[in-house]
Amino acid sequence: MHDIAEQLRAWRAAGQGFAVATVVAVSGSAPRPPGAALAVNTEGEAVGSVSGGCVEAAVYELCLEVIRTGQPVRQRFGYSDEDAFAAALTCGGVIDVLVRPVPPEEEPAFDAALAALTGDEPVAVLRVIEAPAPLLDATLTVHPDRHFGALPFGPGEDPRRHGLQRTAVAQARALLEAGRTGVFSLAPDGRSCDPHSGQAVTFFVESHTPPPRMLVFGAIDFAGALARQGGFLGYRVTICDARPVFATKARFPHADEVVVSWPHHYLDREIAAGTLDGRTAICVLTHDPKFDIPLLERALRTPVGYIGAMGSRRTHHDRLTRLREAGLGQAELGRLRSPIGLDLGARTPEETAVAIVAEIVARNRGGDCLPLTDGDGPIHR
Known part of the structure; x- marks a missing residue:
């Protein structure tokens, strides 16, 4: 729901139901992950997607029906072999x-969830998707250190003695810390249980974390193309270079941030600030030892998910020698993707940027980088 939260807030502000x-x-080769959302308002306007087109029309009609019934x-x-015209995933x-349904009237829990999804703080939206009334469709907003909302309990029940909410919030927080969206089931007293037991309360958790970061070192033409590609994939892109004449916002309008600093000094500050994590991609395009070596010496000791460096194979072997002399071991050096990117035969900055982000996507998603036409397994992992 994160992708359409801003539009939903606009509908709420306009007093529209949806x-x-x-x-x-x-399961199987589904085109969109859990959390993908489509919304339809009372005027018939639609935003978002749940399947990339396969069943959008059927889900659209289902939304109109839910608006009507409440x-x-x-x-x-x-997939349906029997009925070729049925709504199905091809x-x-x-x-x-x-x-x-979301009526025009105020819904504090839902509005809090929308506000959180449009912010920069990590948040999980916890919803009850299977349970008897009054629990069904209850919504809580869970942050790393607090939560908002409460599960509705039956007459005479004291929420402070009830383990269900406490355990559900803890489970949601664990999924948020892992950056995962998923489903889990609990017994009414909060203990683990079989989701098919007939007594289970099933929760759906949609985790939202701030955009991942892409740090591009070297204010060259390849950096401009990479900033465009990184932004397209949802990264917050920073370009850093020690040369103020080259590191300007005018030269890199697609970057979220342009920093004038020695690369390893900037990285030291980001490490100290705790802004790097396993989703961060570091792309070193300077191919100059006085910049590369102190930068990579630090980067390869961080928990970032991707570290790539531009240059020829000769440059790469020289880098490895210098990094070994700086004290890095084989496990650390094995994390370095150099020469950077996949072998697409790229020549231009734009083609090279595609090769770099393709390698990043493959690393993040577990792709094998082979043509799909040469395989016979599922295309979605």
């Missing part, structure tokens, strides 16, 4: 879609 369809479970609906969509996967 329905939100959210993918809460997937009742949430959960429906499964999968990719062969299966998705479960939960559609809930």
Whole structure:
């Protein structure tokens, strides 16, 4: 729901009712992950997507029905051999879609979730998707250090003695820390249970973390192309170079930030500030030892997810020698992707940027970088 949260807030501000369809479970070769959402307002306007086109029309109609009835609906969509005209996923996967109505009236829990999803702080939206009334469709907003909202309990029940909410919030926080979206089930007293037991309360957690960072060192033409590609993939891109005449916002309008600093000094500050994590990509395009070696010496000792350096194979071997002399071991050197990018035969800055981000995507998603036409397994992992 994060992708469409701003539009939903605009609808709320305009006093419009709507329905939100959210993918809460997937299996097989489904095209969109859990958390993908489509919303339809009372005027028939739609935003978002749950399947990349396969079942959008059917989910759109389901949203209109939920607006009309005011009742949430959960429906499964999968491939149908029997009926070629049925709404189905042609990719062969299966998705479960939960559609809930959002009336124009104030809903503090839902509005808090929307506000959190449009901010920069990590947050998880916790929703009850299977349970008896009054728990069904309850929503809580869970932050790393606090949460908002409460599960509705039956008459005479004291939430302070009830383990369900406490355990559900703890589970949601664990998923948030891992950056994962998922489903779990608990017994009414908060203990683990079989989701098919008939007594289970099933929760859906949609985690939202700030955009991942891409640090590009070297204010050259390749950096400009890489900033465009990185932004397209959702990265917050910083370009850093020690030369003020080259490191300017005018030269790199697509970068979120342009910093004039010696690369390793800038990286030292970011490490001290704790702004780097396993989603961060570091791309070293300077191919100058006085910049590269102190920068890579530090970068390869951080927990960032991707570290690549531009240059020829000869440059790469020289780098490895210098980095070994600086005290780095084989495990640390093995993290370095150099020469940077996949072998696409790239020549231009734009083609090279595609090769670099393709390698980053493959690393993040577990791709094998082979043509899909040469394989016979599922195309979505």
